[in-house]
Amino acid sequence: MTALPGPDLRHHGDAEVRGTGLTDLAVNVRAGTPPDWLRARIAASLGTLAAYPDGAPAREAVARRHGLPVSRVLLTAGAAEAFVLAARAFPARRPVVVHPQFTEPEAALRNAGHRVERVLLRREDGFRLRPDSVPEDADLVVVGNPTNPTSVLHPPDGPAGLAALARPGRLLVVDEAFMDAVPGEHASLASRTDLPGLVVLRSLTKTWGLAGLRVGYVLAEPERIAALERAQPLWPVSAPALAAAEACCEPAALAEAERAAEGVAADREHLLARLAEFGEVAVCGPAAGPFVLLRLEGAAAVRERLREHGFAVRRGDTFPGLGPEWLRLAVRDPRTTDRFADALGKALADR
Template identity: 75%
Template sequence: MRHHGDAEVRGAGADLTDLAVNVRAGTPPAWLTARIAASLGTLAAYPDGRAARRAVAARHGLPEECVLLTAGAAEAFVLLARALRATAPAVVHPQFTEPEAALRDAGHTVRRVLLDADDGFRLDPGAVPDAADLVVVGNPTNPTSVLHPAGTLESLAREGRTLVVDEAFMDAVPDERETLAPLVTTLPGRVAVLRSLTKTWGLAGLRVGYVLSDPDTVAALGAHQPLWPVSTPALVAAEACCAPDALAEAARAARQYAADRAHLLARLREFAGVGLRVVEPAEAPFLLVRHPRATALRLRLREAGFALRRGDTFPGLGPEWLRLAVRDRVTTDALAAALAAAGGLARDTPGGA
């Protein structure tokens, strides 16, 4: 469960086109790098997160006490697993594996709710056990690229339950439709929305994200953080990415993702007759595809210079699944040419990978 897309490209060299990691290409932008670099002269002082917290709160129209800054969304999963006294946690799969890994590391027994590929991995609230007092779901979901309706997720909120929605890719959705961020203090029970600055802004190495929730939940999670958990450069980045100009840039990037994804979908559909299937509708900056010889196809594409994410490490998926990031049209067309050149491996033949 601790295999992630970066393992596909680690140490691979510059000649490999990265379709395995879901980070926007060409990031971080120069203006953001300059802001971060300018903060290095203040490193002698301890980090002060107040300005970043105010910026995040203003960005979402919430009080400051509803914001917890974290060292990436991954830290938030650990805090949730340790701070909340859940007795019957449930994780909706396939999705990012760190929430379940963090819960298991904290000693929890986790119930998996497996969504069905034949139903497009859509969430049926009735599949979530009534007894679940902690429910974790991604929206849009990694790796399926499914965007669940906000109303569906709202129906999971109830007294005595904590609903955790991983919205790490929500800023890549035009208008951030279906987000629960504005509702974290109004829905029944506890609701926690997790956000990351990694994907749109290319800050995986900086480790910065945040939790939006009610003040009591934020305080409970914060009590499990060490002192000064988020570095000064990361705090500067969080504040900068919440500024109006940055939000406008993110909105443009989301629209570009949608256009580039449509082109990628169109090119991949050309291979439907030879066994390649794409999960649709897709709303995230990546796609989940299925092929009967996916492992061999992934290795052949790697030889051709493209790194794709294997899917079998996600609960509910098997070796016939692959995830690939949305990139520009030139990259997509080059990928399509490599798929065509894969020849027999792109044919719907029986047998494993």
């Protein structure tokens, strides 16, 4: 456990690239998205804007996608809204956030008046979870899987699995925003109904390139979904976002997402091979997400040099548990990676 406060929890990767024209390795949204067919579906929804949004079809589509009843599904304006709703709707005496991870869950809890404790995973352990590091009396636990920014994929079961954190009287909030970038989604808890207090958050932003549309969803026990819905404003998800959610849950879209995940995995291997050429660069691994976390001395200076060479990367020191020697890189296509490797070599030589 560590004391608060700490890093800037509201710094995000988009701040690295907004208005710069740099090649973006700072934001974890898949390049070249949304695809044309999804743009067309969203555009077709614009004819319904005079009516209030009807979330029922999208909610049913999400339920079918995960093999769950509709009562276990809530559509949200992105996963970020879900964090705010959870912080407002769920009373917690001892909320704990497992770090390093996406910082919005902690920010939302703190803004709602909660006193948040942190469990910091250790670099020496590869930032892998030890369930016994979470206090037994923690009644709300938040963890990402795969975790941003470490790219660690925690197993669902076993002594070190996320399921070991679930118990009566505790809410286990698992952020699976990047799970659809993992081929087969084999570590997902999204369809599980056997774990008490499980709340799974999903986003359509990363794979489909919909950050500007704001669409995600929550999967949980019906009484938890009802509590979140009571905390939610009326019509929180727009008609275009609902159309996107419905479209992205169709079988053809799921097959496309799986192919994209396999492509990202291959592209990540190419990135890791290029990074291995630099002896001063240590990569957190094994990486499972569409990004990698690396450590090198003088990372802040290297980051600025990379900007001079046309690349934006994500600083790591705004994530609790990391320091200024960490950088996060989004996985891109091999040609972009090769250009980046050339720029990194120059940035390291310029230090």
